[in-house]
Amino acid sequence: MGADQGAERVTEAVADAVAVLRTVVDRDWAGVPAGRVEWSCLKTAEHIAGNLIAYAGQLAGRAQDTWVPFEIFLDDDTDAEGALQVVETAGTLLAATIRSTPREARAFHPYPFRSANRVGFAAMGVAEVLLHTYDIADGLGLAYEPPARLPEYVLTRIFPDVQPGPDPWRTLLWTTGRGDLPGRAPRTEWRWSNNLVLHTERLTLQGVTPASAAELAAGGDGDFEWVEDGPFEGTREAAGMTIKAYEAGVHRPEFGLFVLVRRQDGRAIGGMGFHGAPDEDGRAEVGYDLAESARGQGYATEALRALSDWALARDDVRSLCATIEPDNAASQRVIARAGFARATVEEEHAYGETEPGLWLYVLSGGAG
Template sequence: MRALGGEQVEEAVAGCVATLRTVVDRDWEGVDAAGLEWSCRHTAFHVAEDLIAYAGQLAGRAQDGYVPFEITLEEGTDNAGLLHVIETTGALFAATLRTTPRDVRAFHPYPFRSADREGFAAMGIAEVLLHTHDIAKSLGITYEPSEELAESVLTWLFPHVQPGPAPWPTLLWATGRGELPGRAPVTEWRWRNNLVIPTERLVLTGLRPAAARDLRLGGDGGFEWIDGGPYQGTRDAAEFMMKAYEAGVHRPEFGVFALVRRQDGRSVGGMGFHSAPDEDGRVEIGYDLVESARGQGYATEALRALAHWALARDDVQALFATVERDNTASQAVVTRAGFKKVSEEEEFAYELRRP
């Protein structure tokens, strides 16, 4: 799976600068960017601010808030100089992405108060693409990024948005900047970084649609797996998740998680929900481990953490799992995690209810 990082940031910045360089002689201060209350010049500077801020979050390993610094333009900086600032902050951000380990997460407020390296890359690319569009539209020039960049933003930051006929119009619609046939206009929106749930030895890392698609097609989903991984059950779960995403019914927090081992950053299995909770607040959990990771308590540890997270929500009343009759190891996992057997038909059914 192709990682999202410095190369894509540089591509987005290059497209922005090439587009806006054609109108550096125009008045950017006296014209508001399309759909915004900022001038085109302020919007362009905002792009540079975001790029350097995201670099700062990752480089500084910020955990509780934004790193307290800002940049300013020297008095008298013209539009060409401002584009140079965008190029420079983009280069600094790209360099930061290339030198940041994959497991690093830093503070970002929405929705789970952190983002990883790829999440920050996607947010930076989104800022560049969308605000270049806002400026170009107001100044009456044509701008359209590559479909690959637009699709990357959608599959990394908009897992709750059903794919449309083409990525760029879908991204514009999802951010309230355009129309899409058959869909109501968007008036409020936010992107969504993936959920992670830490345990003593693992990090349950929520799969984005891009990762799920890669797993479905036989790839590694962007993870390094221990020998023999990923197991077929994880690939099957990724396929179910992609079907929900493509149908527009995927709720990212009730998706699939890779079980990443803290000690070496390698994935040992997958765990997740079969769907979002039903009208009674019931939701099914499934899981599997790579064979060489079994018998070490990883599944029990992960299941306890995921169950605790789910049952702390108002929309979840009960979790259930089905286990084959001859799978005594899995029966022991759900039992140790607090589930009670409630049925013994073709498969054993287990349930864990909110206290």
């Protein structure tokens, strides 16, 4: 997983697309529209290369606030074969950049949380290749279907809110307004979604994608570098909950699982997040755990304050709750330092039945 897999997927996507498109380089790409897009097939190939180069530039330069101000254009006399050579070159540069980019590095991308890591840029690069190759092929009357692992790579990393279907390629086409899917209404608007990252003085809280959640739930590292005794059991259980929500089509990534990563060494020390999106009254439940070696150092309190502040600043969240065992004094101290208080009788009624033997703690908007 991670850099090597991302680079491999970019390389594979480019090679597969170019192999298909090279069968029709004798056609007039400049005079034929590319499927449903507004560009010609030649302009669409230029667009693919331009995006691959732009993503490589963002990662290589670690741009933080905006796009690196450059573009590439095909020479005026470039034909279809020349355009494909540029796409191959751009794909090679992006793959090399992904491999050389550190795990924790992020660079600017506007949607939706203004940054992406190397995996996000890899997935976006693969998406550009697959979707616009489909557009070119459609314009030229050519059949095109990439290996299923490529659209699946894209869906599980930058479309976390899209319920997976039995056919990843058809699902990706439907997701991006390029096809129909039985039982689902057509989509006229869409955007991909890179993972949310929240920053504290000593930590980053990194949103977990469905791809990472699946690996964590299966006993892997989820593309995080964990402390020796991590991840703890609760984090793997939360990853399993994330996958269930994703498969059911109810996953909202900003209300999923976050992995806590120390800034000083890039090591993951625990998990924290929500049990689901807020209900119609704006109530959401939080949970957390740390590897034993990271406990007693204030990390959980620091992370919970940041997560609570972020959530309660939203219009759709009015209060947060957590349930804790009566004999778990350490967790009770964490929750109290983060501003939560034992629920009143009225609050207990509002939140519904709590699991027997657990205490309910609540933090309301404006209380932090």
